[in-house]
Amino acid sequence: MQLQEGKDKFIQTWGTLGSHWGVNRTMAQVHALLLIAPEALSADEIMEDLQISRGNANMNIRALIDWGLVYKELKQGERKEFFIAEKDMWKVFRQIIIQRKKKELEPVLRVLEEISKVEGETNQAKEFKNIIGDIHLFASKANQALDNVTQSDSNWFVNTFINMLKK
Amino acid sequence: MQLQEGKDKFIQTWGTLGSHWGVNRTMAQVHALLLIAPEALSADEIMEDLQISRGNANMNIRALIDWGLVYKELKQGERKEFFIAEKDMWKVFRQIIIQRKKKELEPVLRVLEEISKVEGETNQAKEFKNIIGDIHLFASKANQALDNVTQSDSNWFVNTFINMLKK
DNA sequence: CAAAATTTTCAGTAAGAATTGAAAGTTACA
DNA sequence: TGTAACTTTCAATTCTTACTGAAAATTTTG
Numbered sequence: 001m002q003l004q005e006g007k008d009k010f011i012q013t014w015g016t017l018g019s020h021w022g023v024n025r026t027m028a029q030v031h032a033l034l035l036i037a038p039e040a041l042s043a044d045e046i047m048e049d050l051q052i053s054r055g056n057a058n059m060n061i062r063a064l065i066d067w068g069l070v071y072k073e074l075k076q077g078e079r080k081e082f083f084i085a086e087k088d089m090w091k092v093f094r095q096i097i098i099q100r101k102k103k104e105l106e107p108v109l110r111v112l113e114e115i116s117k118v119e120g121e122t123n124q125a126k127e128f129k130n131i132i133g134d135i136h137l138f139a140s141k142a143n144q145a146l147d148n149v150t151q152s153d154s155n156w157f158v159n160t161f162i163n164m165l166k167k
Numbered sequence: 168m169q170l171q172e173g174k175d176k177f178i179q180t181w182g183t184l185g186s187h188w189g190v191n192r193t194m195a196q197v198h199a200l201l202l203i204a205p206e207a208l209s210a211d212e213i214m215e216d217l218q219i220s221r222g223n224a225n226m227n228i229r230a231l232i233d234w235g236l237v238y239k240e241l242k243q244g245e246r247k248e249f250f251i252a253e254k255d256m257w258k259v260f261r262q263i264i265i266q267r268k269k270k271e272l273e274p275v276l277r278v279l280e281e282i283s284k285v286e287g288e289t290n291q292a293k294e295f296k297n298i299i300g301d302i303h304l305f306a307s308k309a310n311q312a313l314d315n316v317t318q319s320d321s322n323w324f325v326n327t328f329i330n331m332l333k334k
Numbered sequence: 335c336a337a338a339a340t341t342t343t344c345a346g347t348a349a350g351a352a353t354t355g356a357a358a359g360t361t362a363c364a
Numbered sequence: 365t366g367t368a369a370c371t372t373t374c375a376a377t378t379c380t381t382a383c384t385g386a387a388a389a390t391t392t393t394g
Contacts, residue, residue, distance in 0.1 A: 001281070001282060001284055001285045001286065002285065002286060002287075003285050003286070003287055003289075003291060003292050003295060005285075006282040006285040006295065006299075007295065009278060009281070009282050010278070010279075010282055010299065013274075013275055013278045013279075017271060017275055019189075020189045020267075020270075020271050021188065021189055021271075022186075022187045022188055022189055024351080024352065025352085026352075026353085035298060035302075036294075036295055036298055036299070038290070038291060038294050043370090043371080052353075052354090053353060053354045053355065054354085054355075054356095054371085054372095055353070055354060055355065055356095055372080055373075055374085056352075056353050056354070058371065058372060058373090059352090059353090059372090059373090062372090079361085079362075079363090079369060079370065080369085080370070080371095081370085081371080087298060087301070089301055089302055089304075089305040090305070093305070100187075103187075104184060104187050104188075107180075108180055108184055111176060111177070111180045112177075112180075114168070114176070115168060115173040115176050115177055117168055118168045118169065118170050118172075118173040119168065119169060119170070120169075120170055122170075123205070124170060124205055125170050127203075127205050128170060128173065128174065128203055131202055131203055131254060132173075132177065132203075134254070134256055135202075135256055137256075138256040138257070138260070191381085191382065192382090193382075193383085210340085210341080219383075219384090220383060220384045220385065221341085221342095221384085221385075221386095222342080222343075222344085222383070222384060222385065222386090223382080223383050223384070225341065225342060225343090226342090226343090226382095226383090229342085246339060246340070246391085246392065246393085247339085247340070247341095248340085248341080
């Protein structure tokens with residue numbers, strides 16, 4: 001396989017993966033492109049490479065920066081902004097977990113707490129509170145486990161993985 | 168809060184959560200509805216409750232059955248099919264991981280292996296192979312860790328969670 | 335076996351999400 | 365301070381995905 005073909009395939013695959021996980025395809029593709037770029041790219045280069053519009057490129061680059069997956073880089077004597085991806089996969093994973101936990105898991109936890117206070121002592125109500133309680137317990141555990149994972153350093157997590165594999 | 172309001176809120180929340188995780192909203196809502204239903208529901212009851220068409224209900228119920236999150240239940244003397252959700256949250260989580268691992272993580276692993284074989288010894292090519300190698304290593308570890316999680320029984324996982332919380 | 339009940343399929347349509355492109359905004363240099 | 369280089373915004377549009385509803389298929393029952 002030629003280098004260019006490999007790069008294209010990677011960009012496609014990463015894009016598809018993203019789209020199955022609630023990340024828009026272009027955002028994942030820009031990320032992929034920057035991951036395999038040997039050096040920082042400008043918005044124009046990204047537009048050119050992925051054949052997307054300026055607006056689209058800009059929006060998705062900003063989103064990646066917000067997620068902490070891409071950094072801005074200013075080049076000596078250049079007025080343009082250049083962009084570079086975080087290449088430490090552990091950090092990438094960590095950032096994604098932090099973002100999604102905050103945006104998706106935590107709001108669900110709050111709703112579960114709220115609805116676990118429904119009135120009534122009928123069987124219906126009791127059963128409802130039961131299952132909501134179960135879900136809440138599970139979600140809290142997941143939340144705390146994820147906190148742990150993201151708060152500890154890379155080695156801790158790698159060690160956990162290694163331990164898991166040894167079992 | 169009244170029971171009905173709590174139920175509605177739960178269905179909405181679960182639907183939103185699903186839609187951020189690549190599960191279509193209706194599928195997640197049907198799942199939520201069945202989770203909090205005190206007994207098995209027929210397709211008609213689901214249609215009625217969520218105000219969706221027969222076709223839509225059917226498709227999503229089938230998908231939930233495929234995912235192993237919902238079971239068919241036949242009632243004595245009734246011709247209709249009734250449906251009931253798996254309520255053990257651990258099993259639900261496990262099923263979802265198994266499905267998504269197979270459909271999303273494993274294909275990515277295969278692509279990464281394939282593209283790690285690009286020809287050429289230029290710096291460009293070497294750097295590309297390096298980063299792909301990193302990603303592949305990370306993805307394999309995640310894959311194996313998930314295997315471990317899903318293959319062990321509930322207690323093992325719960326214990327791991329508890330251990331995490333103690334740290 | 336016929337007909338009634340129920341489930342499945344799928345072409346057409348609707349709803350929602352992403353993208354474009356041009357105009358407005360910003361920055362930085364002479 | 366003016367203007368050229370560059371970035372951001374957002375209304376209109378396109379693309380994608382989900383949903384409907386009616387027809388076809390299947391299953392059950394007398």
